[in-house]
Amino acid sequence: MPAPIEFHFDFSSPYGYFAATRIDALASRFGRSVTWKPILLGVVFKTTGGAPLPALPLKGDYAKKDIPRCARFMGIPFRFPSPFPVGTVGPVRAFYWAEGNQSAMAILLAQALFKAYFVDNLNISDNETVVRVAASVGLDADAVRAGMNDAAARDRTRAETELAVSKGVCGSPYFIVDGEPFWGHDRLDQVERWLDKGPY
Amino acid sequence: MPAPIEFHFDFSSPYGYFAATRIDALASRFGRSVTWKPILLGVVFKTTGGAPLPALPLKGDYAKKDIPRCARFMGIPFRFPSPFPVGTVGPVRAFYWAEGNQSAMAILLAQALFKAYFVDNLNISDNETVVRVAASVGLDADAVRAGMNDAAARDRTRAETELAVSKGVCGSPYFIVDGEPFWGHDRLDQVERWLDKGPY
Numbered sequence: 001m002p003a004p005i006e007f008h009f010d011f012s013s014p015y016g017y018f019a020a021t022r023i024d025a026l027a028s029r030f031g032r033s034v035t036w037k038p039i040l041l042g043v044v045f046k047t048t049g050g051a052p053l054p055a056l057p058l059k060g061d062y063a064k065k066d067i068p069r070c071a072r073f074m075g076i077p078f079r080f081p082s083p084f085p086v087g088t089v090g091p092v093r094a095f096y097w098a099e100g101n102q103s104a105m106a107i108l109l110a111q112a113l114f115k116a117y118f119v120d121n122l123n124i125s126d127n128e129t130v131v132r133v134a135a136s137v138g139l140d141a142d143a144v145r146a147g148m149n150d151a152a153a154r155d156r157t158r159a160e161t162e163l164a165v166s167k168g169v170c171g172s173p174y175f176i177v178d179g180e181p182f183w184g185h186d187r188l189d190q191v192e193r194w195l196d197k198g199p200y
Numbered sequence: 201m202p203a204p205i206e207f208h209f210d211f212s213s214p215y216g217y218f219a220a221t222r223i224d225a226l227a228s229r230f231g232r233s234v235t236w237k238p239i240l241l242g243v244v245f246k247t248t249g250g251a252p253l254p255a256l257p258l259k260g261d262y263a264k265k266d267i268p269r270c271a272r273f274m275g276i277p278f279r280f281p282s283p284f285p286v287g288t289v290g291p292v293r294a295f296y297w298a299e300g301n302q303s304a305m306a307i308l309l310a311q312a313l314f315k316a317y318f319v320d321n322l323n324i325s326d327n328e329t330v331v332r333v334a335a336s337v338g339l340d341a342d343a344v345r346a347g348m349n350d351a352a353a354r355d356r357t358r359a360e361t362e363l364a365v366s367k368g369v370c371g372s373p374y375f376i377v378d379g380e381p382f383w384g385h386d387r388l389d390q391v392e393r394w395l396d397k398g399p400y
Binding site for chain 2: 070165168183187
């Protein structure tokens, strides 16, 4: 049984959202599973010297055109959220709390959080919004609220982000397949080739 | 007759090279022409705050894997050049000098310069190497040598780079199709959709 595909992403990354709508179906076509790994891109930027897209001269303006166009190209529901980007400590903690109980529920929560931010324009940097999104997929509101504030979820969030940086994760989405790194939703075609025919 | 596709690139950009092997055939399938616009990415970086890939923490290591893998994925002959990247003032001046006489020859020269650097590992930052490459496609060595040092080619190089920045060009390759910007060889699928079905 081959190792799961590692799918690293930030909940505030539109390209991460695009990848999140595709990666499980892609992997399953080749009998592979996916381990979702939300991280905090702001921490990654401390190593890479990166910055949020809107802050980048020229690239920020380009991203404003590219992001919604990519969504239309891929046929993915999308509305540019405001504010953008937002801090996602709450969503990441909620994810790892949920994963501690059941990984399928954590993925369901992640998909709902992406939709809340990038389709419904809900500000997922607000913890109570995260709780409401979690409740909408069937998680217990009080348990989520407590779990997000638990030391375990906080420590896991930091540890997963540090582990990702140590593996070379430099953006979102960032896949690792059999040790091979693929950065960007626009590398899903290369991931597919890898899964289909092996290393190239 | 629709306007030509603008194809901005740096001669030291592997992703620019990949795009250069595809863009003319793609455009011609839809009855479109391409205007090649070599620029100096180092000047663009002064506006974007960017830096050459090898200098970027994590992203530099990633690029070392991604670049040759993209070449294999696309079936493009490629050898990682050393040194990388190199300054390309000479190639850009030679291009605009050649274009002043005949644009088809300038494109032939550009393709030969890309191949010289990314397949044959010739250092195209050396002006005499540029002259030899130009001679190999039928240009007169002495005329190229003089043309590269001509004030007109120097001024055109600076003007085209400044014009590109003023249009938002933030990397290589960077296409502008009917006013719409597409950055990266991995947007060629979106360029194709645009040419095929129009704005989306």
